[in-house]
Structure formats: C-alpha cells, structure tokens
Amino acid sequence: MLNIENVSKAFGGVQALYRVHFQVREGHIQAVIGPNGAGKTTLFNVITGVYAPDEGRIVLDGTEIHGRPMHELVARGIARTFQNVELFPSMTVLENVLVGRHVRTRCGLVGAMARWPWVGREERQSREAAMDLLRFVGLEEAAHKMSGDLPFGWQRLVEIARALASEPRLLLLDEPAAGLNAVETEALADLIQQIRSRGITVVLVEHDMNLTMDISDRIVVLDRGRKLAEGTPREIQSDEAVMEAYLGRKGQGKR
Numbered sequence: 001m002l003n004i005e006n007v008s009k010a011f012g013g014v015q016a017l018y019r020v021h022f023q024v025r026e027g028h029i030q031a032v033i034g035p036n037g038a039g040k041t042t043l044f045n046v047i048t049g050v051y052a053p054d055e056g057r058i059v060l061d062g063t064e065i066h067g068r069p070m071h072e073l074v075a076r077g078i079a080r081t082f083q084n085v086e087l088f089p090s091m092t093v094l095e096n097v098l099v100g101r102h103v104r105t106r107c108g109l110v111g112a113m114a115r116w117p118w119v120g121r122e123e124r125q126s127r128e129a130a131m132d133l134l135r136f137v138g139l140e141e142a143a144h145k146m147s148g149d150l151p152f153g154w155q156r157l158v159e160i161a162r163a164l165a166s167e168p169r170l171l172l173l174d175e176p177a178a179g180l181n182a183v184e185t186e187a188l189a190d191l192i193q194q195i196r197s198r199g200i201t202v203v204l205v206e207h208d209m210n211l212t213m214d215i216s217d218r219i220v221v222l223d224r225g226r227k228l229a230e231g232t233p234r235e236i237q238s239d240e241a242v243m244e245a246y247l248g249r250k251g252q253g254k255r
C-alpha cells in the first residue's frame with residue numbers, strides 16, 4: 001500500500017534519515033521503532049508532507065505522494081496523530097472531531113458559512129458520524145466538554161477520533177502510548193486492533209516495547225537515520241543488532 005523508497009532527509013549536518021526503504025502492507029499494523037533521535041518522527045513528517053525528502057520516493061497505491069500538501073494526502077486517505085497531542089483546547093471534544101470530518105463533507109467550511117440548502121442535513125450526518133467515533137473510542141460522555149479540560153489520556157483518544165473522522169485508509173500514530181498509564185495503554189492496544197479490524201492500515205511509532213511486540217504484524221527498526229532491521233516481532237526480538245542498538249548504548253533507548 002505504502003512504499004518508502006530510499007528516503008533521505010538531513011537537517012544541516014544531521015542525517016535524520018538515510019536511504020530508508022520498506023513497504024507497508026494493506027491491513028497490517030506496521031511499527032517503526034528505534035532509540036531516541038533514530039529518525040522516526042522525521043519519517044512521519046516526510047510521509048505526511050511536512051518535509052520533502054532530499055532523495056527517494058514515497059508511493060501510496062502506485063502514486064508518488066512525497067512533497068504533496070497535507071490536505072491532498074488527507075483526501076487520498078492518510079491521517080495522523082502527533083507525538084504531542086495537538087487539539088484545539090477551547091473547542092469541545094465533538095467540535096474537534098468535526099474538524100477532522102469537514103474534509104469528507106460536500107459543503108466544507110465555506111458551505112457551512114454560506115448555509116446552502118443541503119448543509120443542515122450534511123451537518124447532522126457529520127455530527128452523528130462524529131458521535132459514533134466518540135462512542136468507538138469510549139468518549140461519548142465527554143462530547144460536550146472542552147478538550148483542554150480532559151485528562152491527557154482522553155485527549156489522545158480525541159485526537160485518534162479526529163484522525164478517524166477523515167475516513168482514512170492509512171492511519172499514522174506517533175507515540176500514541178506516551179504519557180499513558182498501564183491500563184490506558186492496554187485499552188489503546190485494543191483500540192488500535194479494532195481500528196485495523198475496520199480495514200484501516202496502521203503505521204505506529206512507539207517506544208513502548210510491550211505494546212509494539214503485542215500488536216504489530218511487522219516492525220522496522222531505525223537507528224541514527226538508517227534501517228537497522230525489519231521483520232516480525234519475534235524476529236526483531238532475537239535480532240542481535242537491534243539488541244545492541246537498544247542495550248549497548250545505555251541511556252539512548254528508553255526501554
């Protein structure tokens with residue numbers, strides 16, 4: 001579904017990614033792991049058009065997508081969440097999810113302001129769809145609360161619901177378990193698997209090894225911008241180079 005083809009990206013003298021190459025298969029949960037500074041977030045940022053790669057290609061369903069603006073990528077079925085949750089704190093939970101939904105409505109924001117005849121019906125449908133998603137992530141009760149007032153773990157769920165509201169085929173989750181407690185992390189693991197059951201392919205950057213090993217179909221390991229290893233969780237767990245990257249340089253890997 002998604003081909004990352006020899007992608008490189010440097011910031012000044014720092015080679016954040018160097019000829020990174022792998023494929024994400026449709027219907028998989030694909031994890032990207034690696035010690036701090038390995039290039040994981042940079043990879044997400046290149047996939048989602050925040051940065052253009054210095055070299056290489058990102059190909060979604062046979063179409064080159066690198067360097068395209070985010071709104072075009074959303075229209076093609078890509079959605080993401082951020083390492084630091086990025087919601088509109090003074091909007092309600094429901095409104096935040098509706099923001100993600102507007103890309104799929106005929107009227108969009110302009111139509112909503114112009115009050116074209118079909119807008120009322122479409123807005124109603126959007127609200128229903130947004131409420132369905134809040135039910136799906138377990139936050140129906142919080143729909144009318146201000147997002148900024150929610151506990152951090154719930155804000156993460158709102159962000160996931162907002163990403164799902166654009167009806168993606170490919171969902172990129174950047175460290176979704178960061179800042180969550182053990183119970184919340186377990187619930188998140190369930191949720192990610194349910195998202196996959198809905199036919200959505202998931203790419204996951206994550207430091208929590210238990211979560212990653214439990215739910216991923218395949219794992220790519222980055223280290224200092226290069227692909228170090230790739231395989232199933234079992235293969236990665238017994239890979240010596242990976243062990244060395246995590247354990248051999250204490251203080252750089254988080255777990």
Ligand SMILES: Nc1ncnc2c1ncn2[C@@H]1O[C@H](COP(=O)(O)OP(=O)(O)OP(=O)(O)O)[C@@H](O)[C@H]1O
Binds near residue numbers: 037
């Ligand atoms: N905008 C930027 N400007 C300069 N350097 C950057 C920028 N973004 C990332 N880097 C550098 O690129 C390297 C890779 O960073 P990146 O954030 O992609 O790693 P990461 O694997 O996501 O790390 P972490 O696990 O700590 O989030 C690091 O050395 C980082 O300092």
